[in-house]
Amino acid sequence: MIDQALQLLKSHNYKVTKQRKALLEYLSQHSDSFLSVTSVDAYMRTLFPGMSHDTIYRNIREFEEIGILEKKNRQGGASVKYQCDFDNFHHHHFICQKCGRVYEVKLDLSQIINDQLSGFEITDHRFELYGICAQCKQQSASK
Ligand SMILES: [Zn+2]
Numbered sequence: 035m036i037d038q039a040l041q042l043l044k045s046h047n048y049k050v051t052k053q054r055k056a057l058l059e060y061l062s063q064h065s066d067s068f069l070s071v072t073s074v075d076a077y078m079r080t081l082f083p084g085m086s087h088d089t090i091y092r093n094i095r096e097f098e099e100i101g102i103l104e105k106k107n108r109q110g111g112a113s114v115k116y117q118c119d120f121d122n123f124h125h126h127h128f129i130c131q132k133c134g135r136v137y138e139v140k141l142d143l144s145q146i147i148n149d150q151l152s153g154f155e156i157t158d159h160r161f162e163l164y165g166i167c168a169q170c171k172q173q174s175a176s177k
């Protein structure tokens with residue numbers, strides 16, 4: 035389950051410490067939604083009481099830099115999520131506002147950019163869909 039992440043760590047010359055491994059396992063077990071960085075920090079401190087906040091935050095940042103984690107800044111702080119797609123770091127999300135589950139969306143924006151923004155240089159973009167996922171819709175319909 036965390037093989038791809040371990041491979042990435044190794045290819046970036048990071049040591050696979052037991053702390054990093056525990057962090058990866060925790061994040062991969064919760065890979066279907068964003069977790070607040072503070073809650074990840076709290077979890078790690080219960081596992082490794084001697085681990086400093088700095089180290090935990092640094093590990094999270096390193097994971098994010100090499101693509102193991104996806105990050106999101108929201109009101110009330112940053113949250114992170116285990117990479118949904120190691121073959122396709124750049125992808126988009128549908129986020130259920132009820133259960134918080136994140137679904138990967140494959141979308142090619144180049145057509146839209148070509149058609150509507152011809153001659154522009156795009157330096158960054160964000161695209162996210164929000165709503166109620168099919169599972170939550172079904173649950174609320176059957177009640
Ligand atoms: Zn994703």
Ligand SMILES: [Zn+2]
Nearest residue numbers: 124125143159
């Ligand atoms: Zn995109």
Ligand SMILES: [Zn+2]
Nearest residue numbers: 130133167170
């Ligand atoms: Zn849902």
